Amino acid sequence: MKKILFSIFAILFAVNVRAESLINDTEVEAVLGELVTPLAAAADISPNRMHIYLVDNDSFNAFVIGGEDIYIYTGLLKRVTTPNALRAVIAHELGHTLGGHMAQMSAQIESEMRRAMIIQALGIGLMVLGGNPSLGAGVMAGATGVAKQSMMSFSRDEERIADDLGFNLMVEAGYNPNGFVEIFTQMNEMTSPLESRVNKNSINHPVTAERLKNVREKLLNQNIKNKKFPEDDAKIIEKYNLVRAKLVGYLDDFTRVKTLYPYSNKSDEAIYARAIANMRGGNLSGAVTGTKTLISRQPKNPYFYELLGDIEYQYGHYDNSVAAYEHAINLRKNSPQIETALALVLSERGTDNDRARAIELCRHTILLDPKPLAYWVLARAFGDGDGRADWAMAEFYTLQKQPQKAKEYARRAKTRLPHDEPEYIKSDDILKQE
Ligand SMILES: [Zn+2]
Numbered sequence: 001m002k003k004i005l006f007s008i009f010a011i012l013f014a015v016n017v018r019a020e021s022l023i024n025d026t027e028v029e030a031v032l033g034e035l036v037t038p039l040a041a042a043a044d045i046s047p048n049r050m051h052i053y054l055v056d057n058d059s060f061n062a063f064v065i066g067g068e069d070i071y072i073y074t075g076l077l078k079r080v081t082t083p084n085a086l087r088a089v090i091a092h093e094l095g096h097t098l099g100g101h102m103a104q105m106s107a108q109i110e111s112e113m114r115r116a117m118i119i120q121a122l123g124i125g126l127m128v129l130g131g132n133p134s135l136g137a138g139v140m141a142g143a144t145g146v147a148k149q150s151m152m153s154f155s156r157d158e159e160r161i162a163d164d165l166g167f168n169l170m171v172e173a174g175y176n177p178n179g180f181v182e183i184f185t186q187m188n189e190m191t192s193p194l195e196s197r198v199n200k201n202s203i204n205h206p207v208t209a210e211r212l213k214n215v216r217e218k219l220l221n222q223n224i225k226n227k228k229f230p231e232d233d234a235k236i237i238e239k240y241n242l243v244r245a246k247l248v249g250y251l252d253d254f255t256r257v258k259t260l261y262p263y264s265n266k267s268d269e270a271i272y273a274r275a276i277a278n279m280r281g282g283n284l285s286g287a288v289t290g291t292k293t294l295i296s297r298q299p300k301n302p303y304f305y306e307l308l309g310d311i312e313y314q315y316g317h318y319d320n321s322v323a324a325y326e327h328a329i330n331l332r333k334n335s336p337q338i339e340t341a342l343a344l345v346l347s348e349r350g351t352d353n354d355r356a357r358a359i360e361l362c363r364h365t366i367l368l369d370p371k372p373l374a375y376w377v378l379a380r381a382f383g384d385g386d387g388r389a390d391w392a393m394a395e396f397y398t399l400q401k402q403p404q405k406a407k408e409y410a411r412r413a414k415t416r417l418p419h420d421e422p423e424y425i426k427s428d429d430i431l432k433q434e
Helices: 002-020 026-042 074-079 083-098 107-118 124-130 133-151 156-172 178-191 208-220 222-226 234-251 254-260 268-281 284-297 302-315 318-331 336-349 352-368 372-382 387-399 403-416 422-432
Strands: 021-023 051-056 062-065 069-073
Touching (some): 026 051, 026 083, 026 156, 026 302, 026 336, 051 074, 069 074, 074 083, 074 234, 083 156, 083 178, 083 234, 156 178, 156 208, 178 208, 208 222, 234 268, 254 268, 268 302, 284 302, 302 318, 302 336, 318 336, 336 352, 336 372, 352 372, 372 387, 387 403, 403 422
Antiparallel strands (some): 021 051, 062 069
16 A cells, blocks of 8 residues: 555656656667667767667657767657658758757756766656656756757758758668658648647658658659668667657646557557556556556566566555566666666665675666666665765765765765775765766
């Protein structure tokens, strides 16, 4: 009972803070990476330098900062219905990069964005369900820069150039540039009834009809007509649909979930969206039933086990939750968010073995992808009164850009730790930071 009450509180909290944070989610990031990487390669951007950020905001929007940091809004991802249409959006944004249009953004906005980027948000499941409220608030305070992108706008000429360059990128990467027709058609349909949702500085533009006409003309070019573009295979479509369903399940209200994914729809993605919405609404047995159906259909899908771990955690069934997360991690190595979630549950269950495993998981996660949440969970795993926990909180606040608090914890860590401990030395480094 306590868990459920807490989760309701957490959901209310999440609704309040939802306006402009960034979301980390292994599944979403994996699918976006798969869609974006070939386009970035065609634009000569190395995958190591390129980063994709998911902005928790219902606008139909995407943009690129500094040429290599791609921001995609959940509102866009939820509404763009095919992987190839989403590729066209990304290709257009990379077209701005290739066209050198970034120069117009002020240095101040860019530094705001970079700050927001460092201060990463929670994983989606933990954010909505289990996250510590003060943690979320800190993340939010840092992420406001994301909203400032609305100051960024492009001229009509630049939009046209970005479309042209993006179109060529699609062709070069071997994808059907017809994705542009799909996305512009959809945007055209959206502008009337959903105008208020559409950010006027986003990829949408008053001249969508004209842009649609331009890409249609380009498609008539003989070189393009003679080219054979492979159809998207069923696998990427399935993965993409699951990602969209996941976002709807976590971020939209239950009425909307049922409208988009009615009970009559027995597809995997519909069951996924409803299972997540059931978990959020406290219908845990409904959530488990749906998730187990998904697991029986796709026993090798790590994210269904991740969801099962989330649900069992909500029930307070730590043993089942741990088993499900461990299974997910076995199916997909190097999943920072799943490892962090597992570490959180282990630190709550709290046997000596659990703590050691939680510490190991957090350390691994921090090596892969140092996020505030991993340090916060690490501090819990060390336990109150442990100087290393103070050090972990100092790192947490450093990442949250709260240097005063970071130093307070670092100072306390030093009083509690032997001078030759690595955490003592790291705490000392934090105190020396400007
Ligand atoms: Zn544009």
